[in-house]
Amino acid sequence: MASISEHIQIADWKKEKHVPVIECPGEVKGDTLFDVKVTLGKEISHPNTTEHHIRWVALYFAPENEKFVTQVARAEFNAHGESIEGANQGGLYTHHSATISMRTRKSGTFHALAYCNIHGLWESTKEIKVV
Ligand code: FE2
Numbered sequence: 001m002a003s004i005s006e007h008i009q010i011a012d013w014k015k016e017k018h019v020p021v022i023e024c025p026g027e028v029k030g031d032t033l034f035d036v037k038v039t040l041g042k043e044i045s046h047p048n049t050t051e052h053h054i055r056w057v058a059l060y061f062a063p064e065n066e067k068f069v070t071q072v073a074r075a076e077f078n079a080h081g082e083s084i085e086g087a088n089q090g091g092l093y094t095h096h097s098a099t100i101s102m103r104t105r106k107s108g109t110f111h112a113l114a115y116c117n118i119h120g121l122w123e124s125t126k127e128i129k130v131v
Contacts, residue, residue, distance in 0.1 A: 004121075007120060007121055008113070008121045008122070008123045009120065009121065009122050009123070010122070010123050010124070011122070013040075013042065013043065013124055014042075014043045015043075015044070016044070016122075017040065017041055017043075017044040017045065017046045018040065018046060018114060018116055018119055018122040019040070019114070019122050019123075019124050020038050020039070020040055020057055020112035020113070020114040020122060020123070020124050021037075021038070021039050021040065021042045021112075021124065022036060022037075022038055022059070022110050022112050022124060022125075022126040023036070023037040023038075023039070024036040024037070024110070024126065024128060025128065026127070026128060026129065027128065027129045027130075027131045028103075028104070028128055028129075028130055028131070029130070029131065030103075030104070030105045030130045030131075031103050031104075031105050032103055033101050033102065033103050034101070034102065034103070035099050035100065035101055036059065036072070036099070036100045036101075036102060036110065037097065037098070037099045037100075038057045038059055038075070038097070038098050038099075038100070038112045038114075039057075039096065039097035039098070040054055040057075040096050040097075040114055041096070046096065046116070048080060048081075048093050048094075048095065048096065049080060049081060049087070049088055050080050050081045050082050050087035050088050050090075051087060051088075051118075052116070052117065052118050053077065053080040053096070053116070053117055054077055054096035054114055054115065054116055054117075055076065055077060055115045055116070055117050056074060056075060056076045056077060056114075056115050057074070057075050057077075057096065057098055057112060057113065057114045057115075058071065058073070058074040058075075058112070058113045059071070059072040059073050059074070059098075059100060059110060059111070059112050060072060060110070060111040060112075060113070061104065061108055061109070061110055061111075062108050062109045062110075062111060063104075063106040063107070063108040064106065064107045064108045064109075066106075066108075069111065072100060072102055072110075073098065073100040073102075075098035077094035077095070077096050078094060079092045079093055079094045080093055080094070081093055096114070104128075104130060105130060106130060107127075107128060107129045107130045108127070108128065109125050109126070109127050109128075110125060110126045110127075110128065111123060111124075111125050112124050112125075112126075
């Protein structure tokens with residue numbers, strides 16, 4: 001039986017507009033708040049229309065040498081120009097970007113997932129070290 005992981009695409013965010021970009025310090029102090037920004041389209045912008053948009057991003061953290069991940073946050077982007085007047089007539093668009101404040105005592109790897117309503121699931125990763 002196939003796993004959903006076979007449908008998660010990985011690419012270089014500088015060349016592929018669907019790949020989430022994780023922005024955070026590479027090193028953090030233990031148990032001290034820092035911000036992690038998850039966004040898309042830093043190099044190549046992704047459309048944000050009623051027909052084609054990013055529905056959500058989710059951020060997970062895998063502590064070094066541990067089996068299980070923790071979900072850090074999930075952001076839903078629910079406004080994409082929908083209106084009673086028709087597609088893209090509403091004038092309100094949620095931009096696919098989320099900033100999360102967090103702290104950790106453990107080094108590890110962030111995994112960000114982004115879901116495009118047409119092009120499916122995309123992943124990127126970024127390591128952080130607690131110093
Ligand atoms: Fe897309």
